[in-house]
Amino acid sequence: MTVTTVRPFPTRGHTARLPWPFPDDLTEFRYSVNVEPARVVRRTAAGEWGAHIVDLGGEEYGAIMADRRRILDADPTRVRVMPGMAPACWDLLVYYLRDLAASYPHLMELDETATPAGDRFHWRNHALGTDQVFVLGDAASLPCDPMTFLGREVPDDLLLVKERDGRLHFDAGLVTFAAAWSVSFDVGMSMDEIHQPVPGLTRAGITSRAEQFLRRLPADQVYRRVNWTLSASGTRKLDVSLEELPEWGTDIPALVRDEDWGRLQLRIEVEHFVRLPMTGAVTFNIRTHMTSLEEIRQVPAWRDQLARVVLELPDDIAAYKGFLDYREPAMAWLTAPVGAAPHVGGAG
Amino acid sequence: MSAPAVERAVERYPAHLHPAYATGVRSLRVVEVVRLTDTVRHVVLEAPDGGVLASYEPGAHLVVTTFPEVLPTEADQTEKRNAYSLTGDGVNPRRYAVSVLRRGDGGGSDWVHDALAVGDLVEVEGPRSSFAPRHDQRHALLVAGGIGVTPVLSHARAVVRWGGTCEIVYSYRPGHGAHLEDLRALAARPGVTLHEATTVEHTARVLAERFADQPLGTHAYACGPVPMLDAYVDAAAAAGWPEGRVHLERFTAPELDAGVPFTATVASTGQRLAVPPGTSLLTALLDAGHEVANLCRQGVCGECLVPVRSGALEHRDLVLSESEKSAGDRMLSCVSRGGHAGAEIEVDL
Amino acid sequence: MVSLSQTSLPTWAHTPQVEPVDPTGRVHTLVGVTGDGAEGDSPTGTAVREVVAGWQAASGSATLHVHLCADVAAGIAALEADLVSARVGHRVLVAGTADACLAVRAAAVRAGLADDELRFGVVAADVRTVWCVHCSATTAAAVGLDEDLTCSGCARTLVVYPHVSRRTGHHLGFMVDAEDQPWEVPA
Known part of the structure; x- marks a missing residue:
């Protein structure tokens, strides 16, 4: 490989892959249904992101998946599938495995054969060592349900939305990294039932427009949306679910007391929306990324933009x-x- | 998000990487043609490379480009797009199959009967979901009349595929029961029963009986001619079924009057469109340069749904449920109009 | 504050009201949860019996199954026994406190009934059952929405969200300090 340019900032690893949530010229942030086509590569001040629907996380993939599998093993209630949603989970699994094999052909393979016993798939993930044969729709051919099987291969939280009684319902989900969310409580609810604890999203009817968007999502397009906040956790811990609140709930008060601002995390969520053709279910899958203010400070364009955006936010959104x-x-x-501010702690 | 930007991006980055998600306009090859009855022809299609086709929801249709000799509308039109229900279970298919009734009006269905042959390439688009089952149904009551059997067969096959249970009512004229043998074969499996009826009176009697005896959580679906659908809705109501459990797909819409004049404002541009009687909102939008997907233009297929921000509406379609209509936030632009003469509505386009 | 009409909390779960009988139903199961103990009729029980009597009078020619039960468990048992062989066309009407109605609604939903097959007559709405998201224990108490209570399982102070599970009938409760934390759901 020939290096032709020397960039002034780190262009490899975590920072270079980070889906920086603001366009270059953005100085004011407001909630909106800011969707865009998926698979469009976005350049950032430190690198680029967005080529694939699933972002494996580079060298962090193994660690992320170990964390994910640990949480799933310890707490089976992180997966909930409402009655009648099994076909949609198969639809999701097949879509994602096909997409992964096409996106990462050096790491992942999927072979498909029609047999008298059904559609046989052979999935190999060389990065994690998975080698599994299964038959579409045959629950006994997988070691776990299809949503859990996929959730143990990809870092994304998986949510499926389906229409019934004229409303979109979250009727299946696998969530280990989502912020302040309880999948075991919320799955089975409609979008407007869930939105109650999210005052920010009801402002200006955004939930309703998001619902309209998902309802009309065409089968031949895939969209994504980037969302952000400063994280509840002062470490890169991804699981800030309600269930683990006692574990992380004291982080921020301690961080604020100690003025240990470098540890504060910008939490970025990339959501992908795919209409699955066999069942009409729509994905609301979420890939969560964390980066500390210490890391952001290394990239002047990000540093200045984040400060501008955060300080400009109206008090109610903040x-x-x-x-x-x-x-x-x-x-x-x-x-x-x-050097002007005392350096306390560091980015984990 | 502006539409042109989206289109450019999609051109450069195909939304789906795997060919089994292609639903755009493409050519499929006719691999089998079967005469099911004197008037129904079954056509089986495959990808030219034999690959996996896009999965679909039960009850979905395929849009087929046909070349009828007698053209119903403009003289310069040389082709027509017809929607035909797929008859398979929709799970990872390698073939698409449709069954087409000869209408005898010189239209697309006659072309399918007279011109199509094994080996031909036909242009298709979709499948498009139009009559999907409720994923949380505990049991299904499936009612077919005549050629309305095609989406019902698809539903029944999907129920069997995923291990559910259903009852099928098939109303047909003797000698014209397309797919009767397929349904009888399904009914030989556990969890599936078939009730056949060959007269109007017999059909009404069977419907009354079956609606009175369905387990809690059942959803009912029907496709067929209007008189049978009326009998179906009446039987459901007589048995105390709530509207949300009774689903139907109509072939043809009733004749509509020209309607009232009204004004539609396009939310994104503020443009005001006057819609006179006899002109549909869809036509007004298309004439003003707005891209609105559409197909049947009769309030049946649901393709031309537009979101509505405000204004009184008169719904004249056969797609939206009563609760969707009363919500007032969407309308089918091909048939539905402002709620009264001079009404002002705002469409979210 | 978002209006409660938009939430997962039915109106009757915070403001007592009696919904009318659905005249299209062919068979009605009426469940009254009276809360009566061994010492005799409670004020709740008297009100519940009145609601059930009103529904009976308004049921026309439909077939009725009436169950007056002392507690939620007995009400759910009676309902489930009725629904074993029930057919579509059946309606369920539940009278009692909001907490009892939410619990019986959950059982009805599990049995396959939809919202338009259910009616409620609520005589009091001050007590709620709160599910602790941290330890999964449930605690029933006279507590208002957005107020605090102590979890009976882990002793944490929980805030009661106006967020109720259709599946269980429980309100969502989580550690009160979390209100000061950044948190959001995807949407």
């Missing part, structure tokens, strides 16, 4: 996102010349 009380000292730390 309160909803949870950082109204500390955004000013945190952003002051971020934009202070390096």
